[in-house]
Amino acid sequence: MVPLDPPTDEELTRRAQAGETGSLGLLLARHQAPMRAVAMSLLGHGPDAEDAVQDAALTALRRIGDVRDPAAVGAWLRAVVRNTSRMRLRATRETPGLDGLDFLHLRAHDAPPPDQLIEQHAMRDWIWDAVEELPQQLRLVLMLRHFSGITSYQEIADACEVPVGTVRSRLSQARAKMAQVLLSTASQAHDDASALTEESRHEAVATLQASERGSLPREISELWPQETKLVGILNRPGERIHPVPVMRQTLEAGVRQRLRHVVASRDISIWEMDVTNPVGAVDPCPSNLAWLMFRREGRVQRLRVVFPGPQWRASLQEGG
Structure with a gap:
């Protein structure tokens, strides 16, 4: 041949x-x-x-x-x-x-x-x-x-x-x-790579809306099981903190987040947010932040909130 x-x-x-x-x-x-x-x-x-x-x-x-x-x-x-x-x-x-x-x-x-x-x-x-x-x-x-x-x-x-x-x-x-x-x-x-991103975008919008209403529907609550923990700079050393109470405290302080961009793989999701502070806020939140979520079987196991930008780094270095 x-x-x-x-x-x-x-x-x-x-x-x-x-x-x-x-x-x-x-x-x-x-x-x-x-x-x-x-x-x-x-x-x-x-x-x-x-x-x-x-x-x-x-x-x-x-x-x-x-x-x-x-x-x-x-x-x-x-x-x-x-x-x-x-x-x-x-x-x-x-x-x-x-x-x-x-x-x-x-x-x-x-x-x-x-x-x-x-x-x-x-x-x-x-x-x-x-x-x-x-x-x-x-x-x-x-x-x-x-x-x-x-x-x-x-x-x-x-x-x-x-x-x-x-x-x-x-x-x-x-x-x-x-x-x-x-x-x-x-x-x-x-x-189809777009399916994961669209699903994650839907979850992000639903989570923000439900948080502002003060209650999470079942499908969103399942996204944040009891074992979910907040890690990184918003976490207190030695404590295990669930993200939902922190979301609630942020809303009570008058801070609002609006979804800007979503990146998602099978076990990592990144939600980028624009932030609005209340008028006259003494210690305002940076104008943008991102949620880094690490998942297992679709549910969030760890959430790290990050604040990109030199101003936030400077405040950390100064002890802010």
């Missing part, structure tokens, strides 16, 4: 542009070595070069449709790595590195044509399935860095209560594992 010739770059690129994620995975695997060589030529050997390659591979997920000459996709991928590496060299501030994943947060008036929307959904589900494969510690820093408003290394360190160096290390590990998982799962079927 005569062996079949492997598909050309042009064939794989056209298939990838048609939404065939397996073809994109093959392309990335085929060109991984030259992509790494470009990164190392600009950034040297080390984690920055590896991060640049991983970021470029993830950028290709979103922008493969931009390739005008499918036969020259290798040159295009190397150019993406080159641009990513140069951005790292001249960066003056920390910004999320998964460039091009803004399509995961599409607004209604930005909706693309149906065929493009199907392709984007396939890519989104592929990415989120890969995220779910990460250990929880790695998944948390990746979700914060690239899918939430808590993006700086210092903010993530504060949220996770670990040193900045640990955040950098976990992000590097997460990106490397993501690249491996994406390549190994490209041809598989993937769950």
Whole structure:
């Protein structure tokens, strides 16, 4: 039997542009070595070069449709790595590195044509399935860095209560594992990633509304079982505190929260809130906060409330 010739770059690129994620995975695997060589030529050997390659591979997920000459996709991928590496060299501030994943947060008036929307959904589900494969510690820093408003290394360190160096290390590990998982799962079927987020958004809205009414309906009460505990800076050392009484105290103080953004995986949910303080509040709450929830079988086991931003960090350092 005569062996079949492997598909050309042009064939794989056209298939990838048609939404065939397996073809994109093959392309990335085929060109991984030259992509790494470009990164190392600009950034040297080390984690920055590896991060640049991983970021470029993830950028290709979103922008493969931009390739005008499918036969020259290798040159295009190397150019993406080159641009990513140069951005790292001249960066003056920390910004999320998964460039091009803004399509995961599409607004209604930005909706693309149906065929493009199907392709984007396939890519989104592929990415989120890969995220779910990460250990929880790695998944948390990746979700914060690239899918939430808590993006700086210092903010993530504060949220996770670990040193900045640990955040950098976990992000590097997460990106490397993501690249491996994406390549190994490209041809598989993937769950609908939007379902988890929509379910979590519904829970967030219902929780806030029920809290303001003063009682939690059964389905929301089940979200916060007796074993749920508040952890982090709002918890008193040595005490086990349930989140619901703290919610009640906050409402009694006149503080109101409005849901701004939701990020959800199977066992981590992030609810980002805008905060309104009562007029004349002596010790006002910061203008935004986030609920980090760690779940088991859908129920919240631990809740950590975090307050991103330099003003809150300064107050903590001053003993506020």
